[in-house]
Amino acid sequence: MRLSSPVSIARDSAAASRGRIGYRSWRDRFFYFLFAASVLIGVLGLVTLLTTIVVDAWGWLDWQFITSYASRRPERAGIFAPLIGTTWVILTTAALTIPLGVGTAVYLEEFAGRSRFSRLVQLNIANLAGVPSIVYGILGLGIFVTLMDLGRSVLTGGLTLTLLVLPIVIIATQESIRAVPPSYRDAAFAMGATRWQVIKTIVLPQAIPGIMSGVILALSRAIGEAAPILMISGIVFITSVPTSPGDSFTVLPLQILNWVTQPQADFQSIAAAAILALLIMLLSMNAVAIWIRNRFQGERVE
Amino acid sequence: MRPQPNSVIADNSPEIADEAVLPASEVTLRKNRARRHLEQRLVLWSLRLTAVVSILTTIGILVSLLREAVGFFIEVPIWDFLFGTEWTALFVPQKFGVLPLVVGTFMVAVIAGIIALVLGMGAAIYLSEYAPDRVRRVVKPVLEVLAGIPTVVYGFFALTFITPQLQSIFPDLIIFNALSAGIVMGLMIMPMVSTLSEDAMVSVPDSLRNAAYALGATRFEVATKIVVPAALSGIVASLILAISRAIGETMIVFLAAGSRPQLTWNPLDPIQTMTAFIAQVATGDTEQGSIVFKSIFAVGMLLFLLTLAMNVLGRWVVARYRQQYD
Known part of the structure; x- marks a missing residue:
């Protein structure tokens, strides 16, 4: 690039633009590291959290810990009652959530069309998804405990958590129903099937993997919730396991909360051990969800 | 509403002839059809009920909050609650400025x-x-x-x-x-x-x-x-x-x-x-x-x-x- 007269100007501006390009590519690389660093910080936060818990819990999570009741003495305390309580409450929640959630989603996707009622329900579900969990606890306290007189029972806990996670199941089910190819439906309709027959034999079987992973996601949210259960049952010292849905109960997150607020250092360790047990439960549930998703993915032919 | 491809045949099928003169296979076919449509109607109603649960949840939240909150606002003026700068609910004297x-x-x-x-x-x-x-x-x-x-x-x-x-x-x-x-x-x-x-x-x-x-x-x-x-x-x-x-x-x-x-x-x-x-x-x-x-x-x-x-x-x-x- 040799210009005849204003050579010097051209040279200067070329140098300037080289410098500018240098600055721009330096800036590009600098921010690349900054962006990658924010991912790294997130991952490091997760690793630190897990390490802290494993280190604190080390040596405490053993068979005796799992099979013992809560105790005022840390070395004899265990998580048997909350473990069984959590299982009861989650099974109740699952039994209520699956029919209600899938039913609502099927209704909205397959029957309701764009009626005013369906838009109202849809808007309502979107709003319910953002309601804080402690407000659901207030609902449980106000409606199930006080108004319906169900007591501070497994049933109350299950009902409250059902309402809490229902939007998750509904939205996940709606998405997987929408993903069923229309050609499948059309083929069944062409054979003279009623809408319900199409749903029963074509849509639901196709949507099951998505529904299942939505349900597991919702239940793993329910397992970890402490606030709503705290609202309906308070901090309780439970030394028996529930044997029917009418019995009182405690759950793992509530027991953890109880131990974290104790001043003695050893209670921090057993809190960590209980957290580890809770995380192992959650992790295995999520692993099942991922397995289901991978197992059934890609089987669909368009 | 999605188009219902089967509605023309199924729902509006005119009564062509008396059942007595139809062949037996056609009678069972019609009975099946009636049963399927009854089933569909039952299912539709139960699904509609499940959808109502989410509306009831919102109503439940509002009712449970309002039932006690109204009693609270009778004792504490809403203005004092919203703009008060001291919250000493658990001490005496109690102040409820949120x-x-x-x-x-x-x-x-x-x-x-x-x-x-x-x-x-x-x-x-x-x-x-x-x-x-x-x-x-x-x-x-x-x-x-x-x-x-x-x-x-x-x-x-x-x-x-x-x-x-x-x-x-x-x-x-x-x-x-x-x-x-x-x-x-x-x-x-x-x-x-x-x-x-x-x-x-x-x-x-x-x-x-x-x-x-x-x-x-x-x-x-x-x-x-x-x-x-x-x-x-x-x-x-x-x-x-x-x-x-x-x-x-x-x-x-x-x-x-x-x-x-x-x-x-x-x-x-x-x-x-x-x-x-x-x-x-x-x-x-x-x-x-x-x-x-x-x-x-x-x-x-x-x-x-x-x-x-x-x-x-x-x-x-x-x-x-x-x-x-x-």
């Missing part, structure tokens, strides 16, 4: 929001614009694990790890403080911002990026001048929803931020949030029907309305400012 709880709530939420915005945006830009596909497929689910960890676990983490770390920076920091809770909550809501923002960024069409690259833009310039502005509505909405989540979160603030409602903007002070106050009353043995018991419903009502407003705002931002590409 501002300290609201300010405490917002301080923690703002700290969490800043952390989630910086980290979440950085992560979203990295994942959508820089990361190779292989990295993204590993990193995204790992980050999402953060959102699935129970909040009581975060509370424990704040108390046993973050607060001691902060105390080595600020030696006279008290165990319970807003900063520690805010940092941990930021970590918790970060994947919400990064996932939703990344979804918005990925949906920006490549033609826009390629046009900028063709003009000689660097990746950073494409990310900040093309992709982020185009995906702005999704990013803003993700932040609003994440902050709304932070406002409604209970366990982290209950365990780590303290239980001292005071009107302060110093993040190193112990504070109390709205949710933490409700939880504190629930752990104690407050008498049902007492003014303190009723006050948690008034605070709950305010919390419900605040988060509802933010969620509606978040969805409105998406609907209003979404860029349509074809």
Whole structure:
């Protein structure tokens, strides 16, 4: 690039633009590291959290810990009652959530069309998804405990958590129903099937993997919730396991909360051990969800 | 309503002939058809009932909140509640000015929001614009694990790890403080911002990026001048929803931020949030029907309305400012 007269100007501006390009590519690389660093910080936060818990819990999570009741003495305390309580409450929640959630989603996707009622329900579900969990606890306290007189029972806990996670199941089910190819439906309709027959034999079987992973996601949210259960049952010292849905109960997150607020250092360790047990439960549930998703993915032919 | 391909034959089929003159096979066919349609009608009604449950839930929330809150507002004027600057529900003399709880709530939420915005945006830009596909497929689910960890676990983490770390920076920091809770909550809501923002960024069409690259833009310039502005509505909405989540979160603030409602903007002070106050009353043995018991419903009502407003705002931002590409 040799210009005849204003050579010097051209040279200067070329140098300037080289410098500018240098600055721009330096800036590009600098921010690349900054962006990658924010991912790294997130991952490091997760690793630190897990390490802290494993280190604190080390040596405490053993068979005796799992099979013992809560105790005022840390070395004899265990998580048997909350473990069984959590299982009861989650099974109740699952039994209520699956029919209600899938039913609502099927209704909205397959029957309701764009009626005013369906838009109202849809808007309502979107709003319910953002309601804080402690407000659901207030609902449980106000409606199930006080108004319906169900007591501070497994049933109350299950009902409250059902309402809490229902939007998750509904939205996940709606998405997987929408993903069923229309050609499948059309083929069944062409054979003279009623809408319900199409749903029963074509849509639901196709949507099951998505529904299942939505349900597991919702239940793993329910397992970890402490606030709503705290609202309906308070901090309780439970030394028996529930044997029917009418019995009182405690759950793992509530027991953890109880131990974290104790001043003695050893209670921090057993809190960590209980957290580890809770995380192992959650992790295995999520692993099942991922397995289901991978197992059934890609089987669909368009 | 979706078109019902079978409705012409099934629902409106005229009575062609008397059943007596039809062949036997045709009779069973008709009976089957009648049975199937009865079944469908029953199913439709039971499904409609399940859909009503979600409406009943909203009504239930409002009823349970209002039943006690009305009693509270008879004793405490709503004006004193909303604009009072002292909250001493558990002491004598009792004062029910909610501002300290609201300010405490917002301080923690703002700290969490800043952390989630910086980290979440950085992560979203990295994942959508820089990361190779292989990295993204590993990193995204790992980050999402953060959102699935129970909040009581975060509370424990704040108390046993973050607060001691902060105390080595600020030696006279008290165990319970807003900063520690805010940092941990930021970590918790970060994947919400990064996932939703990344979804918005990925949906920006490549033609826009390629046009900028063709003009000689660097990746950073494409990310900040093309992709982020185009995906702005999704990013803003993700932040609003994440902050709304932070406002409604209970366990982290209950365990780590303290239980001292005071009107302060110093993040190193112990504070109390709205949710933490409700939880504190629930752990104690407050008498049902007492003014303190009723006050948690008034605070709950305010919390419900605040988060509802933010969620509606978040969805409105998406609907209003979404860029349509074809």
